Every structure is written in C-alpha cells, then in structure tokens.
Amino acid sequence: MQELLQYFFSGITNGAIYAIIALGFSMLYNATGLINFAQGEFVMLGALGLITFWRGLELPLPVAFVATVAGVSLVGLVLERLAIRSVRKPHPIVLIIITVGASILLRGVGMLQWGKDAHSAPSFSRLSSFELAGATLLPQTLWILGSLLLIVLGLQFFYKKTLTGKAMQACAISKRAASLLGIPSERMVLLAFALSSAMGGVGGILIAPITMSSYDMGTMLGLKGFCAAMLGGLGSSWGSIVGGLLLGILEAFGVGFVSSSLRDAIAFILLLLILYVRPTGILGAKAVQRF
Amino acid sequence: MRYGRSVLLTACVVLALIIGGISVPACWSQDTYKIGGIFSITGRASFLGDPEKKSLEMVVDEINKNGGIDGHPLEAVIYDSEGDPTKAVLAANKLISKDGVLAVIGPSLTPTTLAIIPIFEKAQIPLISCAAGIKITEPVKPYVFKTAQSDMLAVKTVYTHMQSKGIKTVGILTVEDAFGESGKEQLLKQAPEFGIKVVQAETFGGKDTDMTAQLTKIRAVEPNAIICWGTNPGPAVVAKNVQQMKLDIPLYQSHGVASPKFIELAGDAANGNLLPTGKILIAQQLPDSDPQKQVLLDYINQFEKLYSMPVSGFGGYAYDAMHILARALEGSGGERDKIREGIEKVSGFTGVTGTFNFTPEDHNGLGSDAFVMVNIENGQWKLLDE
Numbered sequence: 001m002q003e004l005l006q007y008f009f010s011g012i013t014n015g016a017i018y019a020i021i022a023l024g025f026s027m028l029y030n031a032t033g034l035i036n037f038a039q040g041e042f043v044m045l046g047a048l049g050l051i052t053f054w055r056g057l058e059l060p061l062p063v064a065f066v067a068t069v070a071g072v073s074l075v076g077l078v079l080e081r082l083a084i085r086s087v088r089k090p091h092p093i094v095l096i097i098i099t100v101g102a103s104i105l106l107r108g109v110g111m112l113q114w115g116k117d118a119h120s121a122p123s124f125s126r127l128s129s130f131e132l133a134g135a136t137l138l139p140q141t142l143w144i145l146g147s148l149l150l151i152v153l154g155l156q157f158f159y160k161k162t163l164t165g166k167a168m169q170a171c172a173i174s175k176r177a178a179s180l181l182g183i184p185s186e187r188m189v190l191l192a193f194a195l196s197s198a199m200g201g202v203g204g205i206l207i208a209p210i211t212m213s214s215y216d217m218g219t220m221l222g223l224k225g226f227c228a229a230m231l232g233g234l235g236s237s238w239g240s241i242v243g244g245l246l247l248g249i250l251e252a253f254g255v256g257f258v259s260s261s262l263r264d265a266i267a268f269i270l271l272l273l274i275l276y277v278r279p280t281g282i283l284g285a286k287a288v289q290r291f
Numbered sequence: 292m293r294y295g296r297s298v299l300l301t302a303c304v305v306l307a308l309i310i311g312g313i314s315v316p317a318c319w320s321q322d323t324y325k326i327g328g329i330f331s332i333t334g335r336a337s338f339l340g341d342p343e344k345k346s347l348e349m350v351v352d353e354i355n356k357n358g359g360i361d362g363h364p365l366e367a368v369i370y371d372s373e374g375d376p377t378k379a380v381l382a383a384n385k386l387i388s389k390d391g392v393l394a395v396i397g398p399s400l401t402p403t404t405l406a407i408i409p410i411f412e413k414a415q416i417p418l419i420s421c422a423a424g425i426k427i428t429e430p431v432k433p434y435v436f437k438t439a440q441s442d443m444l445a446v447k448t449v450y451t452h453m454q455s456k457g458i459k460t461v462g463i464l465t466v467e468d469a470f471g472e473s474g475k476e477q478l479l480k481q482a483p484e485f486g487i488k489v490v491q492a493e494t495f496g497g498k499d500t501d502m503t504a505q506l507t508k509i510r511a512v513e514p515n516a517i518i519c520w521g522t523n524p525g526p527a528v529v530a531k532n533v534q535q536m537k538l539d540i541p542l543y544q545s546h547g548v549a550s551p552k553f554i555e556l557a558g559d560a561a562n563g564n565l566l567p568t569g570k571i572l573i574a575q576q577l578p579d580s581d582p583q584k585q586v587l588l589d590y591i592n593q594f595e596k597l598y599s600m601p602v603s604g605f606g607g608y609a610y611d612a613m614h615i616l617a618r619a620l621e622g623s624g625g626e627r628d629k630i631r632e633g634i635e636k637v638s639g640f641t642g643v644t645g646t647f648n649f650t651p652e653d654h655n656g657l658g659s660d661a662f663v664m665v666n667i668e669n670g671q672w673k674l675l676d677e
Binding site for chain 2: 007119135207211212214216221256260261
C-alpha cells in the first residue's frame with residue numbers, strides 16, 4: 001500500500017509536467033492545426049533559462065520566473081515570424097518539418113549557451129518533504145500541481161470570458177470565417193505560438209528543481225508531452241491533463257511493478273495503442289467539446 | 292585565382308618548414324621516436340580526452356627537455372576520435388601506415404579501444420589504452436595494455452568498505468549504458484566473495500528525471516545500503532531522491548561521479564555519500580607516508596601551472612601511460628617487440644593512478660591501492676580511514 005502511494009506520487013509529479021507540455025501542444029494545434037515538435041526545446045529553454053536567471057544572475061525567484069517565461073515566449077514569437085510565417089506554401093507537413101528543424105537548431109543553441117554539462121536548481125521552497133501514510137511527497141510536487149491547476153483555470157477564463165480567447169477559438173473553428181468577421185487571424189496565430197511556448201517554458205521551470213537540466217533534455221520530454229496530448233485527444237485541454245497524468249502514473253507503476261527498463265517504452269506502446277484503437281484520443285475532439 | 296592559391300600554398304609550406312626547423316633543436320644526434328595518441332578530444336567524452344591529450348604533451352615536452360630517451364627525441368602524433376569507434380579505427384590505421392609510430396597511447400573510451408584492438412594485434416604494435424573496461428585486458432592480449440582502473444577494483448573497494456561496516460544486504464541501482472552494465476555485472480559477481488547479498492537490482496535511464504519509483508522498490512526490501520552505479524547526471528538525481536525520501540541507509544556511489552560536478556549537481560544531497568575514487572581528488576589529505584602523494588602533487592602542480600585550468604583525474608591515465616612507455620623505450624633501440632616486453636617488465640612504478648606492476652599475465656598492473664573510499668562532507672571530499 002505504501003509503495004502504491006509512492007508510485008502514485010512519483011507518477012503525478014512527472015504526469016503533471018507531461019500535462020503542461022501537452023497543453024502547449026494542444027493549444028497550438030487548436031489555433032493553427034499545427035504540431036510543434038520544438039515544444040520540448042521550449043521546456044529545455046525554460047529550465048536552463050531559470051537556472052541562468054535565478055542561480056546565475058541571482059534574481060529573486062518571481063522575477064526570474066517572469067523573465068524566463070517572457071524570454072521563452074519571445075523565442076516562440078521569433079520562430080513564428082521567421083520560420084513559419086515566411087513559408088510560401090504553408091502545407092502542414094512542411095510546417096511540421098520546419099518545427100523539427102527548429103528543435104534541432106534550438107538544441108544546438110542551447111549547447112553553445114549552456115555547454116554539454118547538466119545543471120541543477122534547488123527546490124522553490126526550503127521545506128523538506130512531507131510524509132503521508134509512509135510515502136514521501138515533495139513540496140515541488142505541490143508546486144507543480146498548483147501551477148497546473150492555475151494554468152487550467154487561467155485557460156478556462158481566457159477562452160470563456162475574454163474577447164481575445166473567444167476570437168482564438170473562432171479561428172480554431174474556421175480561420176476563414178473568423179477573418180471574414182474581422183478577427184485578425186494572423187495575430188491570433190502569433191498569440192497562440194507565444195502562449196504555447198510560454199507553457200513549455202513553465203513546464204521547464206517547474207521541472208528544473210526535481211531533475212538535472214541539460215541542452216538535450218527537451219527531446220524526450222517533448223515526445224512524452226506529445227504522447228500525453230495524443231492519449232488525451234489532441235486539441236482538448238482536459239484531454240491533455242488526463243493524458244499527461246495517466247501517462248505519468250502508468251510509467252511509475254510500470255517501473256514499480258514490472259521493470260525499470262520499461263519506463264520509456266510504456267509511453268510509446270500507449271501511443272501506438274491509442275493510434276490503433278482510438279485515434280481521437282480518450283477525450284478526442286469529437287467526444288468532448290473544447291473549452 | 293588558381294595561380295594565387297598555389298602561391299599561397301607554397302608560402303604556407305615554406306613557413307611550415309621554417310617554423311618546423313626552429314622547433315627541432317639542432318643538437319639531436321639520433322632519430323626521433325614517434326609515438327601516437329588517440330583521444331576523444333572533442334565530443335561527448337571531451338572531459339576525458341582533453342586532459343589526456345594535454346597531459347601526454349606535457350610529459351613528452353618534459354622528456355625532450357631532459358634529453359629524450361637514449362638520446363632520441365620523442366614526437367607525439369595525436370588524433371581526435373571524437374568518441375566514435377569508426378574515427379578511432381581511421382586514426383589507428385593512419386598512425387600505423389602513414390606515421391609509422393612505435394606505440395600508441397589511448398583511446399579514452401572502452402568502445403573505441405575495443406574497436407581498434409584487432410588492428411594493433413595484427414600489426415604487432417603496443418597499445419596502452421586509457422579506458423576503464425575490463426574487457427580490454429581480460430583476457431590478456433600480448434600487445435594491449437591499459438592504465439585506467441577497472442570496474443572490478445572499484446567494486447572490490449566498495450565491498451571491502453561495506454564488509455568493515457558490517458553491511459550484509461544491498462540494493463543496487465545501475466544506469467542503462469555500458470558503464471552501468473559492466474558495474475552491475477561486477478557487483479553481482481563479487482558480492483558473494485564478501486558475504487554480501489544483492490537483494491534488489493534496479494536500473495535507470497541516463498536522462499530519467501525521477502528515480503523514486505526504483506528507490507521505493509529498493510526500500511521495500513529493506514537493504515543495509517544502496518549502491519548507485521552511473522555517471523553524471525543520473526546519480527545526482529538518485530542522491531536527491533534518497534534525501535527527499537528520507538532513506539537513512541548509506542548511499543554508495545561509483546567512481547563515475549568522482550568530480551566536483553557531482554557535488555555541484557546534487558547540492559546538499561551529496562553530503563554523506565560514499566564513493567571509491569582515484570587518489571587525485573584528495574591528494575592533499577593523503578598521509579605523507581603514501582608513496583603516491585608526492586607524484587600526485589607534482590602532477591597537479593605541473594598541469595595547473597602549464598594550462599591554468601583545474602586538474603582532473605582523467606589526464607593521469609595518459610600521464611602514467613607515457614611514463615610507462617618511456618621506461619619501456621629505454622634501451623629498446625626502437626624495436627616494437629622489445630618495447631612490448633619492456634612494458635611487461637615495468638614494476639613498482641608509482642604513477643598518478645596507482646602503483647603499476649605489469650606482468651605477462653596482468654596488463655593493467657594496478658592493485659586495489661589505486662582506489663580509496665571518500666565521504667562527502669559539507670560539499671568537500673573527505674578521505675576515509677581504512
């Protein structure tokens with residue numbers, strides 16, 4: 001029982017991170033129909049950016065947090081402006097391949113900037129871990145879950161209550177109709193890029209204290225986030241959260257009850273299964289209304 | 292355009308001849324002894340290859356300054372393998388057929404070394420590897436030697452320490468790569484000799500972000516200690532997780548993390564971790580009676596003065612290899628067979644890594660004194676008394 005709870009805690013910590021990354025994938029897919037394979041690299045930029053601002057420049061944590069998120073979304077903006085907007089024939093496949101190229105470029109830049117060594121950051125709070133029915137819970141887990149909740153509530157508010165959010169949703173439903181109604185759809189795409197890369201950055205910031213950050217950490221995390229998004233149903237925000245948490249928990253149980261070398265395989269086996277059995281994901285666009 | 296380029300080329304050649312002419316002192320009466328070097332100077336394993344190359348060049352310069360070997364000046368031809376077995380093979384062929392070297396030092400990694408061993412066996416040229424894998428010298432190959440400590444010795448050092456602390460059961464956690472696999476093999480193989488039982492064996496991926504699931508599994512069987520076998524950054528995550536889970540049993544790490552980077556990554560969580568390491572990390576703390584102390588301090592001094600960068604334990608492999616080769620070259624007349632026999636006869640040589648006693652049956656030559664156990668206290672290495 002004690003083990004079960006410990007695997008569960010370990011699972012939701014990783015799962016919440018996957019969920020935040022998946023939210024970034026989903027959001028961009030919603031607004032543009034595009035899958036951004038550089039999403040994992042935004043996570044890397046977030047983690048290493050935080051280490052630079054917080055540990056290197058010794059800024060207070062909230063300032064470092066804002067600076068990192070702003071920096072990462074700026075990178076997202078530049079990517080959209082220079083690499084995506086300027087494509088003459090924006091076929092989805094071409095755009096997706098561009099994002100793969102962007103991920104390789106960002107990894108290279110990360111390597112030049114931060115070197116090949118790993119870096120680490122201390123926990124956000126000085127509290128030591130809690131004990132709950134024999135299992136230990138990290139304060140950082142609470143930070144991550146809290147942030148996930150805030151992001152979800154924020155998105156909910158953005159989509160339901162603000163004009164910009166509604167306009168973005170309109171773009172998602174039909175770009176052409178939206179622009180006929182006077183919605184600047186190009187600006188919405190730009191905003192979606194900035195928001196989804198910011199989401200990746202937040203994921204990176206939150207994960208920095210519980211693991212080691214290096215220039216090549218983004219690839220695996222990006223793929224796991226993609227699996228989570230597919231699992232939950234690409235385009236659905238609730239789906240991303242369900243998919244992320246489910247993936248994290250299944251991974252932890254897989255390590256605990258079967259074998260630790262199975263960890264990464266689980267994500268991809270699940271991805272294959274879901275693509276085969278239910279291509280729309282658990283909460284796919286057809287089954288559930290987007291929020 | 293074409294004409295301009297050939298003029299430039301000629302100018303370069305002339306310049307090279309002039310510069311080359313200056314650097315070779317006119318007093319050398321004998322032919323040069325050419326030796327080769329293959330190191331992972333760039334790429335993932337540059338932390339090994341770079342100090343190795345620098346240490347090798349340092350020793351060669353020193354020997355030449357003191358009049359060479361039997362009057363022959365030394366010349367080192369060094370190639371970069373980038374940690375890639377294919378490039379190592381190319382470099383080895385170049386050294387043998389084009390440069391005509393007498394012996395080769397390197398490569399830095401076990402996979403690159405294993406890739407070029409057949410070439411040296413066939414060409415009958417001595418090779419002194421700087422890699423750790425035990426497969427390099429076991430079984431013994433006539434022309435292949437190595438100066439780095441084997442995993443076998445590291446495991447032996449850890450288990451000896453555990454035995455003295457009365458530890459009977461251990462849980463092991465190894466990384467999923469060649470280093471971890473080899474460590475796991477040795478940990479499982481040697482445990483019974485020390486009356487220790489491995490009660491749980493887990494693995495982790497080099498880039499995993501969280502190892503609490505594996506540690507939970509280990510905690511469930513209540514071992515006396517945990518051994519983590521990996522290279523950075525994984526073991527630092529393990530150290531953090533152990534601290535977070537408040538496991539109050541000793542955590543042993545491998546020599547793969549014996550660098551200041553580990554303490555930087557793990558922070559507070561590194562305190563109390565125990566690990567085997569070469570003596571270079573704690574050279575200052577060695578008792579004066581230790582024969583290696585003076586050698587180590589000299590090496591650290593010389594290296595840091597020449598390159599103005601902190602010394603690492605890895606450069607010592609090439610430093611020792613060159614000194615051993617120099618001893619074998621003495622009186623060999625530049626004959627490869629005599630050099631090979633010479634290396635087998637080197638004994639009682641105190642180097643940076645340990646005291647070497649080569650024999651025809653032992654081409655590593657190190658004893659268990661090549662490792663010491665250290666504890667991390669307040670972010671500092673602390674030598675443990677036996």
